[in-house]
Amino acid sequence: MENGITGQAFIYGCSAIGAGLALIAGIGPGVGQGIAAxxxxxxxxxxxxxxxxxxxxxxxxxxxxxxxGLYGLVVAIILMFVKPFNM
Amino acid sequence: MGLFLAGNELAESFMIRGVYKLPFKFLGSDIWITTTAISSWLITLIILIFGIVVGSKFRKAKEIPTGLQNFIEMAIEALNGMADSILGSNRNRFINYIGTIFIFILTCNLSGFIGMRAPTADYGTTFCLGVFTFAIVQFQGIKNHGVGHFTGLFQPLPVLFPINLIGEFANPISISLRLFANLLSGVIMLGLWYGMVPLLGRIAVPSFLHAYLDLFSGCIQTYVFCMLTMVYVNDKL
Known part of the structure; x- marks a missing residue:
């Protein structure tokens, strides 16, 4: 690929971004638990x-x-460590 | 590649590891004795020894309890009170199962204190517990409602059948994932802490992290798992 970025590295980078986005799910439980408390x-x-x-x-x-929120965590962990999109 | 190299080395400290590879294959795949299997055997052994000790103690139980007998009677009363609040008069039919999973999950969750990787931080363990709950719930539904258990899926409108079916199968998945993800997040936080800080920082702060992630979170999740199991069972009575 251009600029010396391999396809594998590109997939890893996108997985890391996806894992970060998945943890936006943490907002909902925080608000909900706060209201309950x-x-x-x-x-x-x-x-x-x-x-x-x-x-x-x-x-x-x-x-x-x-x-x-925990579903988001599980998705993030799978993206980071199980690496389902390996080439 | 270089991006994830650090992550991989760090991951070694909190991932499930295979310890011994069995010399035969099952359905074409290797079978490993993992850290989860070994620590759950150890926990079973601990519970077994504890049970034998308590059993021999209660064979000569005293009218006025002292020491261990006092503690056990208090724990049993607390467990019965917890089951009473949901199941009411049906408590005696389910207290054996609820008590068993309560003791097992609690011991598993607290095993992080003695340096084991908690068996409940492996989806294999919690999924089995969820399947047990699912089996009991379905059995009670068929036993108490007969055909109505299946026709109930078409209530209130037949169009809602897929949603009702998903709702039925989502229960074991959601309770097992909840327990698994809570314990896994604790294991990962502690793994990151032990892996990243220099030697001096490992002494004081982990006690706080252990107290929150193992003790508090573990006890709450044990309680929640048992409560939700009872709530699901109570729906089918």
Whole structure:
């Protein structure tokens, strides 16, 4: 190829860029978990007696909300280390 | 090529490695004994020894518990309370399975503390756990609803059948990927830390990283896996 860049290097570079773009998925879970934690805190403030129930519900919801971000992480790791597009 | 050379050397520290190659082939591919297999055998051994010790302790259980008996009774009560909050009166039918996977996953997640690569950071392990959950959920659905379990896929409109089918098969994939990706991110963070910092920096900070990534994340994910398994099972009762 031109400028001495081999096709292999080009694919690796594009994979790295793709891995970086895949981690944009981390924005969503961050916002979602923050909202869940905020409402959890205000719920504890209103009803301190139900603290353990609120905490377990909040953690369950946060863990489920985290899933999409983790999918992004898995895609990034596959692009970086498994290298599915080797020539 | 040069771009990824550093990445490859670094990757050596947190990837799954083959330790021993078995002398035969299965379906035309080599079979390796990996670090995952060895550490899960060790963990099974640890749980087995712990179970034998606790069993012999409880054969002469005392009216007023002390020491180990106290701890075990507290743990069992906490586990029963967790199962009660979702399953209610059906708790006794599922507590064996839930308790087993809870203890196994918790020990796996905490095994990073003694320097093992956590077996749950391998998709093979977590996918098997997800398949177990899927099998139990489907079995309960067929047992309790009969044909209605399959016709339920065409509710509320027959057009929605593909989406319902995907929703059914996405459950085991999503719970297994969640556990796997959380543990893998912990292993990679620690691998990067141990691989990149100079010798002095390895002493103080990893204790914090271990506390967050292994202890906190591992316990939360164990809890979430068991809770979601119970929620899925409870839907089919």
């Amino acid at each position: 905020g409402y959890g805190a205000s719920a504890v403030g209103r009803n301190p007696g139900a603290k353990s129930d609120i905490t377990s519900t909040m953690l369950l919801g946060q863990a489920v909300a985290e899933t999409t």
